[in-house]
Amino acid sequence: MSSVKERFLRYVQVETTSCEANECCPSTPGQKVLGEMLVKEMQAMGVSGARMDEHGYVYGFIPAKGKTDAPAIGLIAHMDTSDAVPGKTVPQVIEHYDGGVIRLKNGVEISGFSFLESLKGQDLIVTSGDSVLGADDKAGVAEIMTLCEKMLAPDAPDHGKICVAFTPDEEIGRGADLFDIPGFGAEFAYTVDGGALGELEYECFNAASCKVTVKGVNIHPGSAKNQMINASLVAMEFAGMLPPWERPEHTEGYEGFYHLMEMSGNEEAAELKYILRDHDIRKLDARKQMMNTACEVLNKKYGDGTVLVELRDSYRNMKEIVEQHPEILERAKAAFLANGVEPIVKAIRGGTDGAQLSFRGLPCPNLSTGGYNFHGRKELVPVQAMEKMTEVLVTLVSVK
Structure with missing residues (x-):
């Protein structure tokens, strides 16, 4: 045996x-x-x-x-x-x-x-x-x-x-x-x-994943004024719009979170990958809405199509x-x-x-x-x- x-x-x-x-x-x-x-x-x-x-x-x-x-x-x-x-x-x-x-x-x-x-x-x-x-x-x-x-x-x-x-x-x-x-x-x-x-x-948890894609405009930095949209910086701006106290390192018990798992990018294109978690399905829905709202705000600022948010439910x-x-x-x-x-x-x-x-x-x-x-x-x-x-x-x- x-x-x-x-x-x-x-x-x-x-x-x-x-x-x-x-x-x-x-x-x-x-x-x-x-x-x-x-x-x-x-x-x-x-x-x-x-x-x-x-x-x-x-x-x-x-x-x-x-x-x-x-x-x-x-x-x-x-x-x-x-x-x-x-x-x-x-x-x-x-x-x-x-x-x-x-x-x-x-x-x-x-x-x-x-x-x-x-x-x-x-x-x-x-x-x-x-x-x-x-x-x-x-x-x-x-x-x-x-x-x-x-x-x-x-x-x-x-x-x-x-x-x-x-x-x-x-x-x-x-x-x-x-x-x-x-x-x-x-x-x-x-x-x-x-x-x-x-x-x-x-x-x-109730769980969802979120991929954030940013499309930038790359112009030579010597002549970039009022023309360049740096995708990496826009991605950082998106990340900064989420509450920092609702990250995994600051939560416990029944507290949910936004977790940035991966990021990549340059001036022309950038990508962020998140997972969203909450025991309460209504709170998870609110987190998903927060991602969409951040997307809308940045598209209004930089132009439609700059930021794309793709949400996918994982489990309940x-x-x-x-x-x-x-x-x-x-x-x-x-x-x-x-x-x-x-x-x-x-x-x-x-x-x-x-x-x-x-x-x-x-x-x-x-x-x-x-x-x-x-x-x-x-x-x-x-x-x-x-x-x-x-x-x-x-x-x-x-x-x-």
Whole structure:
């Protein structure tokens, strides 16, 4: 039997960074490499119907055992990792962490985080400091795969049908786009894609993206007076019209934000890429209107067609769907408590595949993986948290 640690260490070494610029699905070939690996492992352990479709989605199920009227429960994790930092991971294991500063191989230090004291004595998996670790969400993948092996053992507890799926391109907002809900076969599901052990989330942001394109007029600077429209400066002017206190670095809890993710340009053309987030859909609509208003003001100043704003909705707050099914939240809370873990019910300052799936008819709150500092070089996950989360999943799908 493979341990969750062994699985995780294997999976993170497959580079699966997704790429928003690529329209294909999956957006990068490494995701199918990992998908093929998972299908082979699932087939070897006896998971029924293990397969990967043409889009890189991996599916399988474990038939019910014993009591047959138990619900069909789904477990979902995503295979891709964020492109915020390089994705070619070389994992390192720190055994019996002493609670002090963690010095990674390239000199990066992990220190000053309040949660570190609580991890003293545990075995931590980190990176060399040159890449993302990929606990988001390969920790979830490893936990679900280990759950499958446990539930296929002769001494496994009785359970209903267990449906598992691993999705591509969640980090670029496309993870649920081509998900086969009827073929998946679950009555409800949980994404295993959260952070610290015990997290249970059924509220997320409402989300939109915004591309701002600026068309300038480039004239030689020696004769530019009253003629040049510097696209880069107009783009900066647009950015300056948004409230600076409503950026991610100044917000928390239920506070939404405007986040400038990327900018490029010269005198002739410039581009800004934003994401907009808010738990309240009315406030998100107001943010979208702010982008349109800024566009209108600048076009009035510099001429029609100077600035173009393109808005695209990404996902909605799954709260309005999941709260209609309180029994699935209570089931998760009970599973945590049965394994000595206090549930931490909190709103996600982000989103998961479960948000889109909930609105497509598959209620799908989010569970912890045990990891910390996602999307960065200082990402880490305790081995003991992954082991405990696997036990929680066993309880979650078992007949009570």
